[in-house]
Amino acid sequence: MSTINVKMVEPSSIQVLTTFGHLGCINLGSCVAIALLDPGANVGGLAHILLPAAFGENRLDRVGKFAVTAIPELIREMMLEGASDVGLRAAVVGGAQILHVGGSQSLDLGHRNVAAVMEVLAEAAVQVIGQDTGGTPARTLTFDVETGVVYLKTLTKGDQRLCCLRD
């Protein structure tokens, strides 16, 4: 994996690739990475969200920042490259959270991010093939768009194959 050229998807960003190439996110904390693939069209994409949704009077400056806006935008950008919004497959990685004995919901950001992502994916009828979320570890994800394989790296488990979005 170390010699592969991986296009890193920064926080609040979305990237789409056609046919081949690698997308990745390094050291995810409470943020969540959503890898999507249309296996038929060979179009894949990755979103790196920070928060579940915009709130209060806050203006929406970047659609890639929030789960509720990033995933529809990722699907839209994939469709512009020839994907269909039917039969999309997903892997969801990240959503760690601080060890906290108080149980305050506002500190439960990782959990809330994952819940929001799963809800939006369900509404869009996207099938979730692989998921590694929660706990406290930093996670690094690499998505091979050509093969559909999603790789995951953590300190204690090392490099592993999370799933294949073509299976």
Next chain:
Amino acid sequence: MASLTIEDIISKTADLPTAPAAAMAVMRETDSATGCARSVAKIISQDQALAVRILRLANSAYYGLSRQVVDVPEAVVVLGMRSVRNLSMVASTYPWMSKPLLGYGLAPKDLWRHSFGVAVGSQLIASKTGKVPVEQAFTAGLLHDLGKVAMSVWLESKLVAMVKLAQQLDLTFDDAERKVLGYDHAEVGGHVGEQWNLPASLVDVMRWHHRPDECEPHSYLVDCVHVADYLCMAMGVGLGGDGLRYNFSENTLARLGLKVNDLDALTEEFMQSYEQHEKLFEAEEK
């Protein structure tokens, strides 16, 4: 390993950074009642390496000046003493903070990203709450994990086992450090800070940033850094192998006059501020 004392760690660690003397002199001068642009410029000019880095940062895209700053006195006047103070600390710490720390699973520049992120976050919280001077918060955030630099080499072969132990026993990572070693990176950082003759307020930050409620008397500066450290960990800014395996004290928010429900908004504001300040980081990387 278990027999190593904190003093051993500090005395036997090769490449332990020395105190950034010129940057600390700039810090003291900007804090003093008699400090002025001329006196600050004189200190910087006496350290040629620092002077060069200050000029390079002053001419970076971050400041977007329309003409080139060619000497240090001009840089101090144009940028202001507060910025020059922060720039001096950034320029002095980047060379050793950008090295990898394998004992904490930190790749090259990860410690720098995290420390710079906590500096920016602490500055933001200080600015919003008015509890501490923003420039002090920036410096405190930048230096808070100094103890990891001293500890890393001794943990290189032990990190995975330490994290697994913490998982099995449901400990925070600093708890695991204390269980295995008898002390944690924060305690070691406090000792290094004392050796550097840093102000007691900064030493408190190094020592108590993971256990802010145990700092007596309570310190708003420690509280700012604790919250900023959480923001960086949650957003994955320079996250290491210890991940998010730390506790968060909600008491810090109460002391700072912040509400738990404001954390999402604060997180978003922090990321906006961090992305803006990254331009400064990019200039330093070149």
